[in-house]
Amino acid sequence: MAASRDPRARRLAGLASLVSDETRAACLLALLDGRAWTAGELARHAGVAASTASEHLGKLVAGGLLAQERQGRHRYVRLADAQVAQLVEDLAAYVTPDDAAPPRTLRAVSARDAMARGRTCYDHLAGRLGIAVTDGMAARGLLRVDTGFALTEAGVAWFRAVGVELDTKGRRPLVRGCLDWTERRQHLAGVAGAALCHHALASGWVERIGSERAVRVTGAGAAFLEAELGVRVAS
Numbered sequence: 001m002a003a004s005r006d007p008r009a010r011r012l013a014g015l016a017s018l019v020s021d022e023t024r025a026a027c028l029l030a031l032l033d034g035r036a037w038t039a040g041e042l043a044r045h046a047g048v049a050a051s052t053a054s055e056h057l058g059k060l061v062a063g064g065l066l067a068q069e070r071q072g073r074h075r076y077v078r079l080a081d082a083q084v085a086q087l088v089e090d091l092a093a094y095v096t097p098d099d100a101a102p103p104r105t106l107r108a109v110s111a112r113d114a115m116a117r118g119r120t121c122y123d124h125l126a127g128r129l130g131i132a133v134t135d136g137m138a139a140r141g142l143l144r145v146d147t148g149f150a151l152t153e154a155g156v157a158w159f160r161a162v163g164v165e166l167d168t169k170g171r172r173p174l175v176r177g178c179l180d181w182t183e184r185r186q187h188l189a190g191v192a193g194a195a196l197c198h199h200a201l202a203s204g205w206v207e208r209i210g211s212e213r214a215v216r217v218t219g220a221g222a223a224f225l226e227a228e229l230g231v232r233v234a235s
Contacts (some may be wrong), residue, residue, distance in 0.1 A: 036076035085122035093179040114214035124193030137228030
């Protein structure tokens, strides 16, 4: 008699099939910027026809990886939630960047370098900037990273002192480590990582550059990071 199959097997296979298509994978990676995109924008980003993009996006919505909303004539899609963003980022971390063809234009090289310096990973800071913030918090005793990520009492007080509110009512973990695909180390994610990133953007400490996820530190942000976390970042 055959052993009973794990009931999760079919759903896992279905999930894998959703991300196995290159066009759908390109759309998911683009949406890691945390913003909503139109089908047309994603079609241009993935280099496919609008009708092709719409078909792929429909599958991702039906599979629960994307959420959609309509505004006037336009349909916008975004990642369904932080859990989906974590899944996409974790999978991307297993892809070796060295396998990709090197950028052939100065613009492509600049975009790649900017993403490595600092970017958003859905709703928290990543790249060398994200790693520097994480290291600075650990060095100041605000964050424990030895046995998994955890805020210390001093860390909770620090967030309050700098005006960052932490919402602890949801199911999302307060802090967690997220493997950085360029640095191959973990940066701060979870509620605390998202709140800090949102506050940094709203306060003008960091600003988005270009149409990708890249961000750069402003003069005010550089001063804040050095004073509060001992982190020196060129503005």
